[in-house]
Amino acid sequence: LSNLDAKLRVQMRTEIKELHQRLKTTTIYVTHDQIEAMTMADKIVVMRDGRIEQVGAPLELFDRPANLFVAGFIGSPAMNLLKGTVSKGEKPVVDIAGTAFPMPANSAGEDGQAVVYGVRPEHLEIHPDGVEAKISVVEPTGSETLVFVRFGEGEMVALFRERHDFKPG
Numbered sequence: 001l002s003n004l005d006a007k008l009r010v011q012m013r014t015e016i017k018e019l020h021q022r023l024k025t026t027t028i029y030v031t032h033d034q035i036e037a038m039t040m041a042d043k044i045v046v047m048r049d050g051r052i053e054q055v056g057a058p059l060e061l062f063d064r065p066a067n068l069f070v071a072g073f074i075g076s077p078a079m080n081l082l083k084g085t086v087s088k089g090e091k092p093v094v095d096i097a098g099t100a101f102p103m104p105a106n107s108a109g110e111d112g113q114a115v116v117y118g119v120r121p122e123h124l125e126i127h128p129d130g131v132e133a134k135i136s137v138v139e140p141t142g143s144e145t146l147v148f149v150r151f152g153e154g155e156m157v158a159l160f161r162e163r164h165d166f167k168p169g
Helices: 006-023 034-040 058-063 068-073
Strands: 044-048 051-056 080-087 093-096 099-102 114-119 134-140 145-151 154-160
Touching: 006 034, 034 058, 044 058, 044 068, 051 058, 051 068, 068 080, 068 114, 080 099, 080 154, 093 114
Parallel strands: none
Antiparallel strands: 044 051, 080 093, 080 114, 093 099, 134 145, 145 154
16 A cells, blocks of 8 residues: 555555455455554564564554563554663653653563653653753654654654644754
């Protein structure tokens, strides 16, 4: 479907999914487009270099990726993957560029352990006590705005559904 324009691509995905539901047959659809996989599949098999990385329902892979490859592959825009260090104090946190991020409830880690902290772009929000980041690019799409920012040594992308007057810098 990648050779079709955006409107026709959406229409074709819908028609293929309706056909699959009507025929009630097992269908294997191979794609490199994870949006196609997420919208059309009952079950996704994420592969890399001929090996299976994770198998599951689309939202299962989105919400609970098994590894960094799946975390960075599933979702558009991709999950922000930030390098940090576990800091076990009164309240365990992950230190990323001098900023304390909360440790997920079900995670473990030793003090000083290097970790990768994953944050989906749509889970970021503007907060008066938040992290300071410098806007590099703003991409309004109409219904959403993607904001690319520099934070510490890395970059992140945030996705906002509400309107803001963002400017680079």
